[in-house]
Amino acid sequence: MSFYPLIAAYAEGLPDARFDEFTEQDVHRAINRTTATVEDFMALMSPAASSLLEEMAGKASRLTVQHFGRTVSLFTPLYLANFCTNHCVYCGFNCTNSIHRSKLSLEEVDAEGAAIAATGLKNLLILTGDAPAKTGVDYLEACTRVLNKHFPSVSIEVFALTGEEYARLVQAGVDGMTMFQETYDEELYAVLHPKGPKRDYRFRLDAPERACRAGMRVVNIGALLGLGDWRRDALLTGLHAAYLMHNYPEADVAVSLPRMRPHVGDWEPATIVSDRDMVQFLMALRLFLPRVGITISTRENAEFRENILPLGVTRMSAGVSTAVGGHADESDEEENTGQFDISDARTVDEVCAALRNKGYQPVFKDWEPIFEATGEGL
Amino acid sequence: MSKDTFEIGGKILTSRLFTGTGKYGDDSVIPGVCEASGSEVITVALRRVDLESATGNVMDFIPEHMQLLPNTSGARTADEAVRIARLARAMGCGDWIKIEVISDNRYLLPDGYETVKATEILAKEGFTVLPYVNADLYVAKALVDAGAAAVMPLGAPIGTNRGLKTREMVRILIEEIALPIVVDAGIGRPSEACEAMEMGADAVLVNTAIATASDPVMMARAFGRAVRAGREAYLSGPGAKRVLADASSPLTGFLGGAA
Numbered sequence: 001m002s003f004y005p006l007i008a009a010y011a012e013g014l015p016d017a018r019f020d021e022f023t024e025q026d027v028h029r030a031i032n033r034t035t036a037t038v039e040d041f042m043a044l045m046s047p048a049a050s051s052l053l054e055e056m057a058g059k060a061s062r063l064t065v066q067h068f069g070r071t072v073s074l075f076t077p078l079y080l081a082n083f084c085t086n087h088c089v090y091c092g093f094n095c096t097n098s099i100h101r102s103k104l105s106l107e108e109v110d111a112e113g114a115a116i117a118a119t120g121l122k123n124l125l126i127l128t129g130d131a132p133a134k135t136g137v138d139y140l141e142a143c144t145r146v147l148n149k150h151f152p153s154v155s156i157e158v159f160a161l162t163g164e165e166y167a168r169l170v171q172a173g174v175d176g177m178t179m180f181q182e183t184y185d186e187e188l189y190a191v192l193h194p195k196g197p198k199r200d201y202r203f204r205l206d207a208p209e210r211a212c213r214a215g216m217r218v219v220n221i222g223a224l225l226g227l228g229d230w231r232r233d234a235l236l237t238g239l240h241a242a243y244l245m246h247n248y249p250e251a252d253v254a255v256s257l258p259r260m261r262p263h264v265g266d267w268e269p270a271t272i273v274s275d276r277d278m279v280q281f282l283m284a285l286r287l288f289l290p291r292v293g294i295t296i297s298t299r300e301n302a303e304f305r306e307n308i309l310p311l312g313v314t315r316m317s318a319g320v321s322t323a324v325g326g327h328a329d330e331s332d333e334e335e336n337t338g339q340f341d342i343s344d345a346r347t348v349d350e351v352c353a354a355l356r357n358k359g360y361q362p363v364f365k366d367w368e369p370i371f372e373a374t375g376e377g378l
Numbered sequence: 379m380s381k382d383t384f385e386i387g388g389k390i391l392t393s394r395l396f397t398g399t400g401k402y403g404d405d406s407v408i409p410g411v412c413e414a415s416g417s418e419v420i421t422v423a424l425r426r427v428d429l430e431s432a433t434g435n436v437m438d439f440i441p442e443h444m445q446l447l448p449n450t451s452g453a454r455t456a457d458e459a460v461r462i463a464r465l466a467r468a469m470g471c472g473d474w475i476k477i478e479v480i481s482d483n484r485y486l487l488p489d490g491y492e493t494v495k496a497t498e499i500l501a502k503e504g505f506t507v508l509p510y511v512n513a514d515l516y517v518a519k520a521l522v523d524a525g526a527a528a529v530m531p532l533g534a535p536i537g538t539n540r541g542l543k544t545r546e547m548v549r550i551l552i553e554e555i556a557l558p559i560v561v562d563a564g565i566g567r568p569s570e571a572c573e574a575m576e577m578g579a580d581a582v583l584v585n586t587a588i589a590t591a592s593d594p595v596m597m598a599r600a601f602g603r604a605v606r607a608g609r610e611a612y613l614s615g616p617g618a619k620r621v622l623a624d625a626s627s628p629l630t631g632f633l634g635g636a637a
Contacts (some may be wrong), residue, residue: 067537069401112516122428152428156455217452249482251452291484359403368453370461 002206003243005185010239019231022046027287031055031091031320036288039237044284045235053280053342060283063290072349073315074362075123077157078112080104080143080322086196088182090260093129095196102324103134108350109143113150115328115373119319124151124363130159130198137165148173154365155218159197160207163325166214169346172295175367176218177211178259179204183228184236192227195364208240212248218368219244220295222256225278226269234281241285241292254293254315257281260301279308286312301343302354309358320344380385384580386558387474389445392416394575395605396447396560397598398497398585400426407594408439408584415598421476421583422446423451424466439552444552444585447508449476452484456495461522463500475500479556486536487508490517494524501525512549518555528557533574534564537586541570552578568597568604575608 008016008131011066031038031052042048049056082104084093092099104112116124124147128135140156147154155176158168166177183189193199208219219239237255246251257278261267285294295315296305305316320342321327346354354361383390388475389450396419397411400430412420420440427448440446448466453459463475478502479492493509494517501507506527511517513531521529536538541559541564544550552559558580569581584601591597 066402066539066586067588069589070403071401090578120431142574245484249484252483291486350585358405361405363426364431368427368462368465370458370465 001247002202002203002209003240004205006239007186007205010236012111014232018042019046022048024048024052026103027052028055029200030058031059032288033339038242041238041284042193042235043287044287045231045238045281045340048267049284050276050280053276053283055281056280056287056312060286060312063286064251064310064312067291068108068314069361071361071363072309072313073123073366074351075125075153075336076116076119076121076122076316076317076319076348077125077127077156077322078109078147079127079141079322081128081131081135082324083131083134084196086130086198087194088198089192089194090224090299103139104143104325105144106146108328109329110146110149110326112325113147116319120364121319121348123153123155123367124217125157125176125317127156127157130196132159132197137161137168139233140169140174144172144174145170148369152365152369155220160200161210161211163214166211166216170215171215173369175216176220176254177208177216177368178222179207179211180224180256181205181237181240182224183233183234184223184240185228188228189348197218204271207250208244212244212251216251217291218252218254220254220256220293222258222295223272224258224260225281226260226271228270230271230273230277230281234284238285238288241289245289245292249327251294254295255285256295256297257285258297275304279311282308282312298342298344302346303343306358309355309360316351319348379597380608384558384608386508389506391418391445393602393605394563394581394609395583395602396421396583397588398583399440400451400585400596401589404435405434405439408436408460409441409486410595411588411598412441412444414551414589414595415602416597417447417602418443419583420444420579421447422471424448424462424469424471427466427469427471428488429469442559442568445474446472447474447476449510450474450478450496451480451503452481453477453496453601454481455479456492456499459496460490460499461630463496464503467505472506474506474508477507484500488512488516488532490520493517494520495624497521498524501527507558513544513551515547515554518551522557526557528560528580530560531565533561533582534566534571536563538564539566539587540564540567542574545573548574548579549577553571569601572611575605576611578612581605605606 002272025044027049030043082093083101084095142155157178161169189201223237241255257271294312294313297317298320393416397417399422426490427472448471450459450462459477459479477496488511497507497509509548510530534543550567560581561574561579562583566587571615576580
């Protein structure tokens, strides 16, 4: 089973011009449907919907409060290493970029974990570049065991792994994974990833599914909007999420909506995704999949993050550094070694205060480890 | 009416409205909700409980007199539910446990088979087990055998606010199952809670409809009143509904009175 053959089927049924054929009437119908169909999702993603954003917002907001309440789960990323063997033309960690490369020792991981935990955060996302020789599954397992002392929930955003490797990490205490397909356009994908293990489009595409089969509790997917035609990538992201939710109902599926940000290197995004476009995608996704998690990172600025809060957002990062380490000893943070520049540099306390001010409860802890490895044998 | 009590796990309860702690924009409203609703039982997801938190803990907002009903939200199998229940007890959350085993994150429908398994294990360990299940007579019967303290059938899928969609099946449980029947999930409006109580449910559990109201405290009060109204209506024995008006001249009048 794979989402791969479905992409080709959708591509056939959705030639580029098709988006322009949807009318406002189609959009109205889609908004008012109890359960939106794939056709409705296309209508909601079409240019015709851009004049009906306020109408979509009302329903998106109601559905979000109904299913998730006035709550937002908080997490923060911890970059364990930035060694990378890939040549992704748009990424600050590209192995041809001359940046300082490093990897945290287990002692440093512990110190970083303690520093982050002191801010109150309980959900941690650990990240590495794609360098299995330096930061392979053994290293990730060891880091997870150290970090589980500080965090009830540890998720990974690393290179694509095999099913057995995901199962090992689940056993070690990892309960979530994030995997961005970057773009669902296979030809463009080949251009953007000229060399390195990540060049294997299909292996990456099927990674979230392998994680689901391995028992991963939370699976978060996304496309890096702006690499290619954002509308098509957004559409396929939603369809990919729907596919995972349908086939792996035991997994908690979430979608991130990352837009291209400035980084080291000279690659420029193919398209600029405007705030309006981004909001349309966010709300179309909420109307199509009322129960899907929606994650917004600090790639977006504070004001925009606050404005889109009621429209479908369920998870946010806070207190972020995208440089390796960067939490325990701030003076150690070097310029220009982060994966991308963050736009919301507020502290965890500041983000929480802003959420509460908007009537939302920041949720720190949303999982209790229950496995033998971490559950003290209960 | 003051003596209209019922019992779960040896505890005598007066209020027939159970409340929850999820989905609030601000947990500090919870004490007000408890007071306004008159509720005596409150459910809390163990996954959200954080006794070591420096950032606030939902438990700090639960009034002392409330019977805590930790739930196993997040459990996908009987085994996970059992582990969560044991953790809840170890963390000092008491012996009551609401079993939620949900392996379907799309519709959040409970897995009856796994729920029965978990109920059997936990009841033997001395827990007061309140399982959340589909309104299914045979699952409910199995829960009775497994040692459940009550049965909590859903009115509609969790969080949908769709009302008492399982009306006829809940009615059968009320008629056939000797344990308290607590209608849980799906009740979106006080009128729907009232209807469940009129039918003879022993209690209802309402979370989303209160927590996501613009004024949760006022909505809690409305639910409290609706539940009491429904209960009184049930106890007072409402007249049967009739489709047609009664014939004004008795059709058997020619028989000349009782034999």
